[in-house]
Amino acid sequence: MNYLKWDLKQLTCFVSVARELHFGRAAAKLGMSQPPLTQHIQALEHKIGAKLFERSKRHVALTPEGALLLKEAVDILNRAERIDHVLKGLRRGEHGHLTVGCTPTALFEIFPAIARRFRALHPQIQLVIREAHTSAVLGELLDRKIDVGFVWEGRPQAPIDGRVLVSGSFLAAMPEHLPIARKRSVTLQDLASYPIVLPPRSISPYHYDNTLGAFARAGLTPLIEYEMPTLLAQLGYVASGFGIALLPPFAQSFARESVVFRPIAKGAMPFALSFVWNTKNLTAGALKFQNVVDAVYPQQG
Secondary structure, eight states: OOTTOOOHHHHHHHHHHHHHSOHHHHHHHHTSOHHHHHHHHHHHHHHHTSOOEEEOSSOEEEOHHHHHHHHHHHHHHHHHHHHHHHHHHHHTTSSSEEEEEEOHHHHHHTHHHHHHHHHHHOTTSEEEEEEOOHHHHHHHHHTTSSSEEEEEOSSOOTTEEEEEEEEEEOEEEEETTSGGGGSSSBOHHHHTTSEEEEOOTTTOHHHHHHHHHHHHHTTOOOEEEEEOSSHHHHHHHHHTTSOEEEEOGGGGGGOOTTEEEEOBSSSOOEEEEEEEEETTSOOHHHHHHHHHHHHHSOOOO
């Protein structure tokens, strides 16, 4: 016989009788009548090819084969229960893993508080972090390679949905030796005279298009001479005197002393760090993560 094809109902009946050593009490505990219980035991004995109980009108005892099977049957039923528990947990989003795409800036600025709270509330779910730029995160959301993401984006397009968690205006990060660094605030006209350091549009279209749009509305064309992918790389170029970068206020915590930040008086470029998800792939785990995001960053209005 194939011992992998166990009938769990038959094993449950067998274990109940083996523990009670009484068919009537075992049937009562299982919530069934005695005849079906007896039929399950007989079917199991036929499958195994051996008697499991010695029976008389007043006495029920395990045979050597029954005693041997009891230990294995209990183990099989326990394993089946654990598997059932895990599978139900997966459906409820209580087990497994959740993959989060995160831009480098969001990974430092907004993700840590969310991750700490999520891990405290849902320790059985493993968080898998994939650091990537906005375009890559949105692409992996569409391809269902990740469950949720954090991006530079204020208006995601269907089926991607999301909401802004942190917003504000970019600051101008510049070498301290520039003449305009002595001003309390600068204008786009001031910045148009210097090389601008931006991330490539291919990886951060939101930032790139916002910058060009702001200058265009002021009737200006920025001198985009350097394209660096990360905030730290842009700051490094600024510190080396290559140009001016347009960065969010929290970039100041990474800057060297030779770099100063100035607000832009008119036409400042807005920024938005957003939490995003695929409406066609919103799993139970993703919903739990969304609840934590909402708790850490409550929606306004």
